[in-house]
Amino acid sequence: MIDGRHDCLVGIDGGAGGRTGRRSTGGQADARPARGLQGSVVNETAELAIVGAGPAGMSAAVAAREHGIDTLVLDEQTAPGGQIYRNVETVTAGRPNTARVLGEDYVAGAAIVRAFRECGARYSPRTSVWEVSTVARRADEAAPLELGILQGGVARLVRAHCVIVAAGARERAAPVPGALLPGVMGVGGAQSLLKSSGLVPDAPAVIAGSGPLVYLVACQLARAGAPVRAVLLTMSPGRFRRAAGALPQALAMPGELRKGLGWRRALAGRGVKVMHASDLAIIGDERVEAVRFFHRGRERSMDASLVLLHEGVIPNAHLTLAAQLDHVRDERQHGFRPAVDEWGETSERGLLAAGDCAHVLGAQAAVDSGRLAALEAAYRLGRIDSRRRDALAKPHRASLERRRRFQEFLDFAFEPGAAVLRPSDPAVTVCRCEEVTIAEIESVIARGCPGPDQAKAFTRCGMGPCQGRMCATVVSGIFAGRRGAGTGADAGIGTRTGAGVDVDTVGHYRIRPPVKPITVGELAALEGAGPAREMVRAPGHPRAGRRLV
Amino acid sequence: MFRRLPDPAAIVTFDFEGATFDACEGDSVAAALLANGVLAFRTTPVSGTPRGPWCLIGECHECLVEIDGEPNRQACMIEVRADMRVRRQHGARMVAGWREE
Ligand SMILES: Cc1cc2nc3c(=O)[nH]c(=O)nc-3n(C[C@H](O)[C@H](O)[C@H](O)COP(=O)(O)OP(=O)(O)OC[C@H]3O[C@@H](n4cnc5c(N)ncnc54)[C@H](O)[C@@H]3O)c2cc1C
Numbered sequence: 001m002i003d004g005r006h007d008c009l010v011g012i013d014g015g016a017g018g019r020t021g022r023r024s025t026g027g028q029a030d031a032r033p034a035r036g037l038q039g040s041v042v043n044e045t046a047e048l049a050i051v052g053a054g055p056a057g058m059s060a061a062v063a064a065r066e067h068g069i070d071t072l073v074l075d076e077q078t079a080p081g082g083q084i085y086r087n088v089e090t091v092t093a094g095r096p097n098t099a100r101v102l103g104e105d106y107v108a109g110a111a112i113v114r115a116f117r118e119c120g121a122r123y124s125p126r127t128s129v130w131e132v133s134t135v136a137r138r139a140d141e142a143a144p145l146e147l148g149i150l151q152g153g154v155a156r157l158v159r160a161h162c163v164i165v166a167a168g169a170r171e172r173a174a175p176v177p178g179a180l181l182p183g184v185m186g187v188g189g190a191q192s193l194l195k196s197s198g199l200v201p202d203a204p205a206v207i208a209g210s211g212p213l214v215y216l217v218a219c220q221l222a223r224a225g226a227p228v229r230a231v232l233l234t235m236s237p238g239r240f241r242r243a244a245g246a247l248p249q250a251l252a253m254p255g256e257l258r259k260g261l262g263w264r265r266a267l268a269g270r271g272v273k274v275m276h277a278s279d280l281a282i283i284g285d286e287r288v289e290a291v292r293f294f295h296r297g298r299e300r301s302m303d304a305s306l307v308l309l310h311e312g313v314i315p316n317a318h319l320t321l322a323a324q325l326d327h328v329r330d331e332r333q334h335g336f337r338p339a340v341d342e343w344g345e346t347s348e349r350g351l352l353a354a355g356d357c358a359h360v361l362g363a364q365a366a367v368d369s370g371r372l373a374a375l376e377a378a379y380r381l382g383r384i385d386s387r388r389r390d391a392l393a394k395p396h397r398a399s400l401e402r403r404r405r406f407q408e409f410l411d412f413a414f415e416p417g418a419a420v421l422r423p424s425d426p427a428v429t430v431c432r433c434e435e436v437t438i439a440e441i442e443s444v445i446a447r448g449c450p451g452p453d454q455a456k457a458f459t460r461c462g463m464g465p466c467q468g469r470m471c472a473t474v475v476s477g478i479f480a481g482r483r484g485a486g487t488g489a490d491a492g493i494g495t496r497t498g499a500g501v502d503v504d505t506v507g508h509y510r511i512r513p514p515v516k517p518i519t520v521g522e523l524a525a526l527e528g529a530g531p532a533r534e535m536v537r538a539p540g541h542p543r544a545g546r547r548l549v
Numbered sequence: 550m551f552r553r554l555p556d557p558a559a560i561v562t563f564d565f566e567g568a569t570f571d572a573c574e575g576d577s578v579a580a581a582l583l584a585n586g587v588l589a590f591r592t593t594p595v596s597g598t599p600r601g602p603w604c605l606i607g608e609c610h611e612c613l614v615e616i617d618g619e620p621n622r623q624a625c626m627i628e629v630r631a632d633m634r635v636r637r638q639h640g641a642r643m644v645a646g647w648r649e650e
């Protein structure tokens with residue numbers, strides 16, 4: 001474990017053999033940490049470091065341990081499980097009502113968590129990772145990748161030979177009028193209150209949006225007896241025709257399809273209204289009072305104290321964006337994700353991504369992609385040869401392929417409407433932190449601002465505490481709509497590949513570390529570490545230009 | 550606004566702006582405030598409008614509060630502890646990634 005007091009390296013037994021990786025790691029003869037680093041600011045090393053203990057990270061850890069890899073798993077939550085299985089140990093051990101409401105798919109997560117707990121990986125909860133970097137590549141061939149972590153108010157560095165980023169996904173922001181009012185939250189957000197604390201709404205609630213999670217959570221809340229007034233579906237009804245064309249793909253996973261139909265039946269059985277809605281607006285002064293929308297061409301309104309929104313999830317790509325890896329914009333899912341190969345390796349050698357942060361495909365696919373990434377790590381570390389790796393990968397590839405086909409259907413069926421992807425109401429605030437409206441973004445576009453990153457300088461959008469997590473895809477959408485050319489279907493936005501388009505001019509804000517909130521004092525523990533000093537000089541930081549002393 | 554499912558849990562008490570609130574062990578500060586009917590956690594530095602938690606998984610930073618005198622703490626990511634002192638945050642500004650000390 002990373003210990004709050006020790007400051008020197010943890011030696012690692014069973015260093016890798018001399019075999020080098022597929023793309024040669026260049027004369028690497030021994031994966032053990034370089035002893036010469038003793039006493040430096042690197043606090044811990046591992047052969048494999050994994051960011052995130054959701055289904056992807058936990059499965060990667062279990063698979064890595066099967067090959068004897070020294071594995072360190074870092075997660076900012078208090079317990080393993082990720083978003084889907086948040087708090088599952090506590091709930092299954094002693095909260096029967098919460099378990100009943102969440103259902104058997106959730107409870108099944110306890111087995112995955114148990115396997116993870118028993119696998120022998122070092123697990124570090126309450127630990128946020130604020131940077132993944134390759135600065136050490138030249139200095140330290142055995143452990144060329146470096147993670148900046150924050151634990152109990154102290155910043156530390158971890159070095160590893162391979163890193164798997166399994167940071168999951170987050171809910172896409174829905175830029176509808178009134179979305180900033182207290183009492184409006186994400187559907188997944190409300191569900192996380194149920195998982196962590198057994199909380200359910202007991203005031204009139206409206207659920208609005210698109211995606212499987214809308215149905216799942218509506219069912220869970222209805223089962224708990226919450227006063228769900230209605231489920232408003234915001235995707236354009238026309239989507240269903242395209243989805244119908246993708247029905248053969250849906251049949252790749254008949255069980256999932258049946259589950260979806262079951263949710264619809266369950267809601268009908270409990271008398272929860274499910275209806276299409278357009279032009280959604282949330283009304284209220286200091287808090288939510290009602291929702292207004294159009295249904296079949298007629299304006300309707302409904303009193304509500306809570307409004308839960310959901311427009312699908314997008315990859316949590318801030319760590320990989322800040323590491324300046326190549327990224328692509330996913331045309332169907334309308335989000336940015338790191339470009340990865342069939343094992344999940346990014347444009348940086350030894351740095352892999354798995355689970356929803358690499359491609360939103362849900363929990364089972366996260367398990368499969370986590371295992372594939374671990375197999376590749378085992379190969380790189382010389383634990384298995386390529387034939388064994390490929391053989392072990394087979395069932396996971398087949399399972400992933402089925403899920404990819406099924407996802408095609410989902411992406412059609414639940415594609416968010418234009419009101420979410422390219423909102424045009426000038427009064428709507430897109431950047432929640434700095435309170436920048438669509439009108440302001442459009443005005444800088446009209447004045448010739450070439451892209452989202454430049455818009456920051458003019459408007460401060462994306463420069464607040466969330467670092468653009470909530471507004472980046474929307475601002476990109478507005479630019480795309482205005483410039484006609486679009487942000488480019490699957491346009492590479494990497495900064496290095498020739499095929500890519502520069503991230504500065506197209507697509508996404510440039511993201512800089514640290515990607516988790518940290519104070520200069522917390523960073524002080526890293527005195528002498530190059531990257532930390534660089535960060536304090538980074539533009540945007542309130543003390544930019546000063547040295548860390 | 551929210552009620553708790555009737556499962557067993559140990560109670561801890563904490564201070565919110567001078568009032569004593571009950572919470573359950575393991576609650577995040579955000580869950581504990583919501584369970585006590587508090588929806589607005591802060592006012593914004595730009596227009597002073599009230600905001601409450603949105604994502605509850607540490608991404609949106611809408612839940613920033615002052616905990617034991619320290620501003621810009623993410624209520625959804627911090628476990629409530631007995632005798633914690635929590636206040637709404639009024640306006641304190643935080644710049645991308647950097648929390649003031
Ligand atoms: C709020 C929410 C609720 C969801 N609920 C469900 C559900 O009930 N059912 C369902 O089928 N799908 C659900 N999903 C979809 C979900 O993305 C996948 O089903 C699944 O959880 C993906 O697994 P994963 O391992 O890729 O990522 P996750 O399960 O999201 O795990 C990622 C982990 O990484 C950690 N992490 C991320 N960044 C950092 C960092 N910088 N430092 C340290 N730790 C970090 C997080 O704390 C998290 O534990 C939900 C998604 C969200 C956003």
Ligand code: FES
Pocket residue numbers: 579601602603604605606607608609610611612613623624625626
């Ligand atoms: S509610 Fe989004 S960060 Fe806390």
